[in-house]
Amino acid sequence: MIDTSRDSLIPISLATLSVDTALGIDIYLRSSVRDRPVLFCGGDDIPDRKRFARLCEDGDVRLFIDRNERPKYQAYLCENIDTLLENESSMSPLEQLSVLSEVMRDVLDEQFSKRDTGQIVTISQKLGECTSRVLSNQPPLTKQLCSVLHHDYATFTHSTNVSLYCSVLAKALGFSEQDISEVAAGGLLHDVGKLQIDPRILTKPDRLDEFEYREIQKHPTIGFCELREREDVTLAQLMMVYQHHERCDGSGYPVGITAEEIHPYSKVCSIVDVYEALTSHRPYRHPMTVSTALSVLERGGEREFDPEMLRCWRQLVTE
Numbered sequence: 001m002i003d004t005s006r007d008s009l010i011p012i013s014l015a016t017l018s019v020d021t022a023l024g025i026d027i028y029l030r031s032s033v034r035d036r037p038v039l040f041c042g043g044d045d046i047p048d049r050k051r052f053a054r055l056c057e058d059g060d061v062r063l064f065i066d067r068n069e070r071p072k073y074q075a076y077l078c079e080n081i082d083t084l085l086e087n088e089s090s091m092s093p094l095e096q097l098s099v100l101s102e103v104m105r106d107v108l109d110e111q112f113s114k115r116d117t118g119q120i121v122t123i124s125q126k127l128g129e130c131t132s133r134v135l136s137n138q139p140p141l142t143k144q145l146c147s148v149l150h151h152d153y154a155t156f157t158h159s160t161n162v163s164l165y166c167s168v169l170a171k172a173l174g175f176s177e178q179d180i181s182e183v184a185a186g187g188l189l190h191d192v193g194k195l196q197i198d199p200r201i202l203t204k205p206d207r208l209d210e211f212e213y214r215e216i217q218k219h220p221t222i223g224f225c226e227l228r229e230r231e232d233v234t235l236a237q238l239m240m241v242y243q244h245h246e247r248c249d250g251s252g253y254p255v256g257i258t259a260e261e262i263h264p265y266s267k268v269c270s271i272v273d274v275y276e277a278l279t280s281h282r283p284y285r286h287p288m289t290v291s292t293a294l295s296v297l298e299r300g301g302e303r304e305f306d307p308e309m310l311r312c313w314r315q316l317v318t319e
Contacts, residue, residue: 008066008068009064009065009066010066010067010070012027012106013063013099014047016077016084016099016102016103017049021046022044022045023041023047024043024044024076025066025073026039026066027039027040028063028065029062029063030062040063070110071110074106074107074110077107078123081127081130082130084103096134097134100130100131100164101161101164104127104159104164105156105157105160108120108123108156108160108188109156117192118230120188121227121232124185124188125232127163127184127185127188128163128182128183128188131163131164131167131181131184132177132180133177135167135171136177136180158191158276159187161280162187162272162273163184164187165276166184166186166187166269169268169312169316172315172316173268173308179265182236182265186236186269189223190240191219192223193219193220193223193241194216194223196226197215197222198215202216217245217253217254218254220244220253220254221254223241223242224238224242236263236265239263239265239266240263240269242266243262243266244270246270247270247300247305248303248306251304252304259306268309271313274296274297275297278296290317290318294314294317297310
């Protein structure tokens with residue numbers, strides 16, 4: 001008998017369930033935070049999306065699986081990502097991006113906790129290809145995308161959001177489909193060096209002291225060293241990892257190079273990395289509004305960020 005108390009269950013998104021594939025795990029449903037979860041779908045049954053949609057009309061209904069079944073759920077997501085996205089006629093572009101976001105978060109959460117760099121790279125490259133495919137024939141959906149992303153403070157959530165933001169900005173700038181695939185995967189990898197940073201620093205509820213800030217500043221170099229010998233990471237992606245905190249005026253880190261030496265992918269990543277951090281929850285502050293975050297970015301203006309890319313990003317998130 002599975003314990004269906006609140007602490008034993010973790011939430012999942014309906015968007016990650018194929019319409020014609022059994023999950024192999026019991027799925028539970030709860031209509032409110034005060035209700036006890038009840039069985040929604042057995043492991044051998046195909047989830048009834050229409051039934052769930054009807055239930056949602058009556059309140060904030062959520063789906064859950066047993067926490068111990070998470071590895072099986074992770075395997076399901078990795079094995080079925082193509083199936084989840086292939087039926088474009090029955091899924092809007094926004095729904096496809098929602099699926100990608102959920103898959104990225106769930107898979108990265110698992111792999112980041114294992115600190116398996118090789119597997120992180122392999123999965124990131126595959127998800128980058130999926131992202132490029134979803135965006136290939138669609139207009140940028142930046143404002144709508146913001147509404148389906150999670151904004152909690154976790155490295156895997158931040159990396160997911162940065163990846164998708166990088167992708168829509170790259171598309172708007174006219175990057176090729178192959179470039180967008182590389183940028184999307186690079187966005188997932190850009191903070192891989194943080195896996196070697198003390199978690200107590202990453203999640204500190206107060207502002208960092210000088211020592212802690214210096215420790216955080218090591219993550220681009222750590223990530224670069226982790227990935228530099230891998231043949232399945234391109235030079236451009238490696239530069240996203242190493243240079244995403246560099247600034248065009250030389251005020252960034254870890255080296256302090258200027259615009260001419262910063263890779264275009266890194267310039268894309270630097271803008272959305274700051275924007276995502278400003279508009280998400282942090283232990284020491286609430287998320288900023290879009291307008292406030294843009295104002296912060298534009299204080300540096302042409303000195304810190306590529307001006308054309310920054311103007312393009314403003315247009316994407318405000319139009």
